[in-house]
Amino acid sequence: MTYLFLRQEETDMIDIHNRLSQPFAACINNEWIYSPICFDVTNPATGETITTVPNLGIAETEQAIEAAATAFESWSITTPKERSKILHKWFLLITEHTEAIAHTMTLEQGKPIAEARGEVSYGASFVEWFAEEAKRSYGETIPSPAAGKRLFTIKQPIGVVAAITPWNFPVAMVTRKLAPAIAAGCTVVLKPAAETPLCALLLMELAIAAGLPKGVLNIITSTAAAAVGKVLTTHPSVKKVSFTGSTEVGKLLMEQSASTLKKLSLELGGNAPLIVFDDADIAVAVSATMASKFRNAGQTCVCANRIYVQTGIYYPYIEVLKAAVEKLVTGNGLLTDTSIGPLINREAKDKVIAFIKDAENKGAKIIAGIPDTEADSLYIHPTIITNCTPEMDLSKEEIFGPLLAVYIFDKEEDVIALANDTPYGLAAYFFTENVRRCYRVMEQLDYGMIGINEGIISHAEAPFGGMKQSGFGKEGSRYGLEEYLATKYVCLNTTEYKN
Ligand code: SIN
Numbered sequence: 001m002t003y004l005f006l007r008q009e010e011t012d013m014i015d016i017h018n019r020l021s022q023p024f025a026a027c028i029n030n031e032w033i034y035s036p037i038c039f040d041v042t043n044p045a046t047g048e049t050i051t052t053v054p055n056l057g058i059a060e061t062e063q064a065i066e067a068a069a070t071a072f073e074s075w076s077i078t079t080p081k082e083r084s085k086i087l088h089k090w091f092l093l094i095t096e097h098t099e100a101i102a103h104t105m106t107l108e109q110g111k112p113i114a115e116a117r118g119e120v121s122y123g124a125s126f127v128e129w130f131a132e133e134a135k136r137s138y139g140e141t142i143p144s145p146a147a148g149k150r151l152f153t154i155k156q157p158i159g160v161v162a163a164i165t166p167w168n169f170p171v172a173m174v175t176r177k178l179a180p181a182i183a184a185g186c187t188v189v190l191k192p193a194a195e196t197p198l199c200a201l202l203l204m205e206l207a208i209a210a211g212l213p214k215g216v217l218n219i220i221t222s223t224a225a226a227a228v229g230k231v232l233t234t235h236p237s238v239k240k241v242s243f244t245g246s247t248e249v250g251k252l253l254m255e256q257s258a259s260t261l262k263k264l265s266l267e268l269g270g271n272a273p274l275i276v277f278d279d280a281d282i283a284v285a286v287s288a289t290m291a292s293k294f295r296n297a298g299q300t301c302v303c304a305n306r307i308y309v310q311t312g313i314y315y316p317y318i319e320v321l322k323a324a325v326e327k328l329v330t331g332n333g334l335l336t337d338t339s340i341g342p343l344i345n346r347e348a349k350d351k352v353i354a355f356i357k358d359a360e361n362k363g364a365k366i367i368a369g370i371p372d373t374e375a376d377s378l379y380i381h382p383t384i385i386t387n388c389t390p391e392m393d394l395s396k397e398e399i400f401g402p403l404l405a406v407y408i409f410d411k412e413e414d415v416i417a418l419a420n421d422t423p424y425g426l427a428a429y430f431f432t433e434n435v436r437r438c439y440r441v442m443e444q445l446d447y448g449m450i451g452i453n454e455g456i457i458s459h460a461e462a463p464f465g466g467m468k469q470s471g472f473g474k475e476g477s478r479y480g481l482e483e484y485l486a487t488k489y490v491c492l493n494t495t496e497y498k499n
Helices: 016-020 058-075 080-096 098-109 113-136 172-184 197-209 225-234 247-260 282-298 311-326 346-361 412-420 435-444 477-482
Strands: 026-028 031-033 038-042 049-054 149-157 160-164 187-191 217-219 238-244 263-267 272-276 304-310 365-368 383-386 403-409 427-431 449-452 485-493
Touching (some): 058 187, 058 217, 058 225, 080 098, 080 113, 080 172, 098 197, 113 172, 113 477, 187 225, 225 247, 247 263, 272 282, 272 412, 282 304, 304 311, 311 365, 311 403, 346 365, 346 383, 346 403, 403 412
Parallel strands (some): 160 187, 187 217, 238 263, 272 304, 272 427, 383 403, 427 449
Antiparallel strands (some): 026 217, 365 383
C-alpha cells in the first residue's frame, strides 16, 4: 500500500500543495486505482484546475461492489468493539489532519477556510459518535404470549451499502453515511460528487491508516453519475442505498432500486421557512438568520429559504439584518476575512440570478447587495430581497445561494399555512419568546427538523432527516445506526416434551 497523502510508515501529512499538483487515484480493495481517463477538479474561486482524478465507469463500479461483497463476509462478523477501535482511530487521524483536509476542501469546494475547519470537526464528530454507537446495536426480548416460547430480536448489518454524496459538504456528508455503515458491520462503495472528490480520497487514506481492512470502503470517482448510479441501484449485491442530493435524482434512484428492493435513505431538497414573530428577540433572530442563510454561501439543504416576518417587528428586524448583511465579505475562501465564498459552478450562479430577475419582475425589491450578475466569477454578493410573494420562483424552489428572500405576514395561522405550502419538509425555523407558541407552532409545521430561536441545528447526536418530498431515513443520532441494520426476529421453543 503506497500512501497518497501520508508519508510512508507515518501518519504525518505531506505538504498538501505539493501533493495536489499530482494526479489522484480512486480506491478499490485498499488499492489505489489510476486511469489514463481522468477528469479535472477545479477551484471555484479561481477556475484553475487543482488536479485530476480517474474517471471510472461501470466495470470499476462492479469491481468495487464485488470487493465490498467479499469484505462483508469477514467485516460483518467482527465484534462491535473491534469496529469501534478502528473508527476511533480514524476520528483521531481526521482531527489531527484538520488543516490539510480543510485546505483541500476550500480549494475544491470554495467555502471559507474557517467554515472548512468547522466542517472537518463536524464530519469527524460523526465518526466519533458512531465509534461509540457501534457498541449499542441492541436487540430486545419480547414478553411471549405463549408458554415455552422465547421471543427476541437481534440486529445484523444489512450488507453492501452504496453511498452517493453531494459537493456542498465534502467531508460531513461522507462521514455521516460511512461511519454508521462501518460501525454496523456493513461494507461500502462510495461515489463522492465529481466536483469534490479530493476530501473523500483523503478520508479514505486516513481510514486505511486507521486499520480499515481491504474492501470495507471503496471509492469510485466519476463524472458518469447516471451510469455509476444505475449500477449501484440495480446490482443485486448492494442491499442499501444512501443518497444526499436533489429530490429529482432521489426519485430516479428510488425507482431504479425497486427492481432489487433495496433499503433506502434519501436526504433530498428543502425549502426551509424561517418565521420571525412579533415577540421574538431581534438580536437572536438576526444572528440565527445569518447563520442559517449564509452558511456555505447559502448552499445547504437546511438553509433558510423563505424569511417570514410579522408586521409588528418587520422594520426593526430588517434594519438589524441589513446592517449584518452589509458586513459580509465575499471572496476567495483562503483569505481569512472572507465570509462568503464562490458558488460551486456557473449553473448555480445562473440559477440565483434567474431567481433575482424573476422576483424583481414580479415586484420584489433589492435592499442590500448589488448582485454582480454579469461577471465571469462565481461570486454573488449577499443580497436581501423584500416584498416577496408565493408566486415567485424563489418561493417554490431551493435557492442554494446567498440570497435572502423576505416576506411579510400578519397572523400566526396564515404563516403556518404559507410555511407548509411546499412539497418539501426538511427543516423549519421560528423565533418567539412565548413558550405556548413554541409548542403550538412546532407541532403544526410539517418538517422533519425544527429550530426554535436557533439557526444551526445539525449535530452528530441529533436525527437529521426530512418529511414529504425531502426524503426519509435519519442520519446521525442513535437512529442513524438503525438505517444500516436488519432486525431479525427469533422465536425459540423451550418446551420439553415428556413421553
Ligand atoms: C445539507 O445541506 O444537506 C447538510 C447540512 C447539515 O448537515 O447541516
